[in-house]
Amino acid sequence: MYILPRDVLVALERVVADLQEVGRDIKPESLRGATRYYIEKPGKMLRPILLLTFSYSLDRRSLMDPRVLQAATIVELLHIVSLLQDDVMDKHDERRGAKTPRVIYGDERTVLASDWLIAESIKRAVKLGEEVVEYLADVAQRLSMGQALDLEGEREKAAELKTAPLIEATLVLPALLLKRRDVLELAKRLGASLGVLYQYSDDMSDEGERRDKTAEVTAEVKNVLAKMREVIGEAFTPFENLVNEILKRALQASLTVARSFIP
Template identity: 35%
Template sequence: MAVLNPSKYMELLPIEVRKMLTRVIETLNHSFDGIWMPEKLMNATYHYIRNRGKLIRPTLTLLVAYALGNGSSFEKSILPAASVELIHIASLLQDDIMDEQRIRRGVQTPYSLFGSHTTMLASDLIIAKAVELAVKSGDNDIVFELLNSSVKLAVGQNLEMELGGKDHVTLDDYLKLIYYKTASLIESSMIVGAYSVGVKDGDVIRKIRDVGRFVGLAFQIRDDLIDYLNIDVKNPTLVDDEVNIVKILSRNNGDINASINTARKLLNEMLDNAIDVIKTTINSDVLVNYINLLRI
């Protein structure tokens, strides 16, 4: 089990997708150009734009657009991809406040550096900018998809707070939580990629939604395994009241190793399901190989 370097994700991307991802990064870097704000607020707002992760969500947007557009121009996917990443960043800021998280990705969080009030306002600014970029895409389906995903993220944050520290959390509770908290945005990332190249067929969209849901659930299960085993030295260890699949599975029998294996099996089953749907809908080897990087 390993934490992959972001370059491993980049190596699998076609040159056209890499170029578009560079333009997404440029869009993010200039998101707040011309807007005056106090230095602390500016630094909090740009913190995760500058200290970015693997950009998995916008990359999925671009990969779906690339595959469904048959490799032709997919410039219209740039703004939706940037909007997706901004929504994710806003959720990180809110998560930092709620969890009193002081370290993320090996650096101090905005919550730690600037306090909860400034961090909260930064998340508001970022959400507003995400909506602006979605509107500028010129496609109402993209706007409503991302707005709906933002609603689900808020529900997921609250559900995590409700379930945290409780000893009766079931696997079904967990799967519902991680759908709202994580998978919903990954699902929407792929949907807006399809919309951006003009794919509106209901059956195709439903299948892509299934792919996104499976990938999103697998992604969070993988993160939980990594957190539980403290593999990622850049992030702190699991906190006592965190809702984690290994804790849930091992609660009754105390068998940690068996629970880890069960969680790993569920993760890989989710990825198998996603790939089965991809092969009948998108038929993209690049997307399949990219998703396979999540395997443990």
Template identity: 30%
Template sequence: MDKIDEIMYQFIDELGYDRASEIFRNVSSGKKLRSKLLLKIVGESEESLRLCAIIELIHLASLLHDDVIDNSDTRRGKPSINATFGTKRAIMLGDILYSKGFYELSKFDPKIAQNISDAVCKLSIGEMMDVELSRDFNTDKEAYRTMIYYKTAVLIEATAAVGANLTGLDEEKFRNYGKNLGLAFQLIDDILDITQDAQTLGKPNLSDLKEGKVTLPYIYLYENLGDEDRGRLMNLFKAELNSAQIDWVKSKMSRTSSIERSIKEAKELGKKALESIAQYNISELDHMVSSMIDREF
């Protein structure tokens, strides 16, 4: 993963603007799920590492813009770029990462470039869907599932697809693997926002509800509450929650098995991912599914 960071730094340094390089070095590069996925499919080479760096640049650009949209002060336990350097610089750095990523992507085979570029278009639509769904307390599970597919799963799906492109494997089967892995990954992220503490998450827990994000556990919770409790839950939408309110939400989640139902759905998606590529018997990809679902942050 350090090699991928070095390539990303090199990409930005090549632009010749020290301030951009300086700010970029304050961006937390994260778990690199997409890079790990690609390398498990194609192995390590100069080409695959450069493609990993491009995909990570694009992913980081989306996170920079996401933090601005959500007015987030933290990212992975550190001050966000918008909190440290200001909203304008965060947006422009995101634009720089997108632009450089696409420039480097243009050097690859057109099919690979098209797969990633199409995913980024959909990713941006997913961001807009997220904003639209955050206007009101969303209770539509299908709208939520569509949004997380566009916002999170499409780039993971495309990563698996280009891995298949590079190795001559069945693109559609690996695309299905990536799609279901990405959906499961986002579902678990949304669950952990409720179940884990702020120290583990690197941000306040239950922050999704404060930001107007009604994730699957909240939708299941809403469906299983009476009218009075539904009203109380909706009053917490976009509110700064105190400890008593947090305890109330967690208690109701427990009584309605909303978390358990959401975990079950994530596991079903993981099973679909594994079934898509079962014929290849790639143990590391099997492990990736289990590690993404059975995690604490």
């Protein structure tokens, strides 16, 4: 049975509390409302959950590390940036059954809100070191290229860039912060494959059609998962269980539409 470790849930509560303070003092009020909209209406927090659970599997004491908690906050902030920008580019009037910020505050303020959150993410990332800043800048550039490909109708190519880089970051950041260079390349491979599978699942839930490469990407996830277990050992079990749950939901096309990822 899929169960998140209690320590991960406690760490997640701290991340949520940190997020709730973001942008409280922004003026004018309209910009504050657009910036905090998805913070006040949080999703399933999958990216922080991935980062925290992977950190826990690498070193159970790491969840007490402020840098790990900060990294979890940053990946969620960048995810919110992607939601705001996606709403504007795709002209979404609703998301999760509610009006989008662009409908309430307008496209202009929604774009400005995404700019503010990018700046906030940079300020936080600087505290984690130059290597983290450079890596996250690369993630942001790849996300931009993915969005551009999606706008041009190159959906197959976009799947590898539109969503995957930020999910990749949820595994790469713990490897960098906890100095686990031995798992860095595997973390990149697993994170990228999970990200592509997430996008495929999203497409499948929208269109009801499975992508041709779904089986191939699933096999890659399982292959890298097995290699990681060889390196990390029994401590890898919590994260392995989480990934297996993601695989199950992705193949059922229920991953992206789920309201919560906490059992």
